[in-house]
Amino acid sequence: MKFIHIADVHFDVPFRRLESRGLANKRRMEQRNAFNKVIEYIKEHHIEYLFICGDLYEQEYVRQSTIEYINKEFEKIPETKIFIVPGNHDPYIKNSYYNTFKFANNVKIFGEKIEKVEEQDVDIYGYGFTDFYMKPKNIEEIKIENKEKINILLTHADLDGAKNNDERYNSIQKTKLDSLKFDYVALGHIHKASYDGSIVYPGSLISLGFDELGNHRNDRRRN
Numbered sequence: 001m002k003f004i005h006i007a008d009v010h011f012d013v014p015f016r017r018l019e020s021r022g023l024a025n026k027r028r029m030e031q032r033n034a035f036n037k038v039i040e041y042i043k044e045h046h047i048e049y050l051f052i053c054g055d056l057y058e059q060e061y062v063r064q065s066t067i068e069y070i071n072k073e074f075e076k077i078p079e080t081k082i083f084i085v086p087g088n089h090d091p092y093i094k095n096s097y098y099n100t101f102k103f104a105n106n107v108k109i110f111g112e113k114i115e116k117v118e119e120q121d122v123d124i125y126g127y128g129f130t131d132f133y134m135k136p137k138n139i140e141e142i143k144i145e146n147k148e149k150i151n152i153l154l155t156h157a158d159l160d161g162a163k164n165n166d167e168r169y170n171s172i173q174k175t176k177l178d179s180l181k182f183d184y185v186a187l188g189h190i191h192k193a194s195y196d197g198s199i200v201y202p203g204s205l206i207s208l209g210f211d212e213l214g215n216h217r218n219d220r221r222r223n
Contacts, residue, residue, distance in 0.1 A: 001121050001150060003049035004042055007188025008204040009035060010089060011057040011066050015208075027206075032069065034205040039073045042080050050080050053188030053202075054087020054128065054156025059096055067097045074104040082107045083117070085128035087156035087188055088169055092130045110154070114142060125182075126154035134170040142180055153180070156188040159199065174199065 011031060015024040042050060057066060074082055084107065086092040092099060098109050108117060110126040114137070117124045123146055127137070144151045161171030169189060177185060177199060185199040193203035 001049065002045070002047045003051060003152075004038060004047050005051045005053065005186045005200060005202050006038060006205060007053035007087070007156070007186075007202055008055045008191050008208075009052075009057070010055055010204065010208055011035075011070065012062040013058050013208060014061055030206055035070075035073060038205070039076055042077050047077075047080055049122075049124075050077070050082045051152075051154050051186045052082065052084045053154055053186050054085055055089040055188060056084065056087075057090050057097075059090050059093070059132075062090075062097065064097070064101075067101050071101070071103055071107075074107055078104070078106055080106060081119070083124060083126060083154055084109045085126045085154045085156055085188070086110070086130070088129050088132050088134070090129075091132055092128055114139075116145070122150040122152060124152050124154065128156060129170070133168040136167050136171045139172060140176050140179065144181060147181075150183050151181075152184045152186060153177075153182045154186045158189055159187065159196075159201075 009031065012028070015027050041047070056070070084098070086096070086098055086109070090096065090098070092109065092111055103109070110128045112127060112130040114125060114127045117126070123144070125142060142153070156170060157172045158166065158169040159172055160174050161167055161169060174196070178197070182198060187199065187201050190201045191204040191208060192201070194201040
């Protein structure tokens with residue numbers, strides 16, 4: 001199987017420090033360009049799955065025109081199955097676009113309940129935020145049902161956040177996550193790319209602030 005894993009796009013983030021310099025709209029267009037490159041890569045290379053692990057957009061600021069743009073991009077890759085787990089900036093709440101907008105038929109949006117989607121060669125487990133904060137789940141209760149298949153977990157989480165006495169963002173203990181034996185754990189929340197065995201933060205598509213320096217192009221691919 002071939003998949004792309006992204007997170008933390010943050011469409012329509014205010015970019016307040018850039019706004020005062022008249023550069024906020026330019027940066028938003030750069031967000032769209034980066035997202036479009038992902039979609040074009042998927043289309044060109046016939047990628048089967050796109051995993052979006054939270055904070056696709058800013059619930060507080062997002063415009064419907066932006067949601068329509070995102071959906072049109074999804075419609076360009078109808079053969080790709082798109083799985084979204086909402087994060088703390090785009091939770092699946094009553095008035096969220098995840099709840100009120102009709103996304104393309106190839107889009108699956110996970111809720112707070114841990115759910116498994118069975119595909120021919122892979123089982124995909126996922127759960128997301130249904131509020132701006134989420135207490136840790138008892139993820140050790142997840143049981144991989146078919147170990148003969150590839151098993152992937154998607155969520156938006158703060159890995160070992162409890163060590164910092166902050167469990168508001170779905171804090172997960174790495175030791176518990178390792179014990180589940182997923183082949184790949186696709187996370188979002190941390191804007192810097194990070195790989196720890198099978199546990200992966202892809203990082204944000206572009207820098208979202210002056211404290212996010214460095215390369216935001218992620219070349220690690222899995223087949």
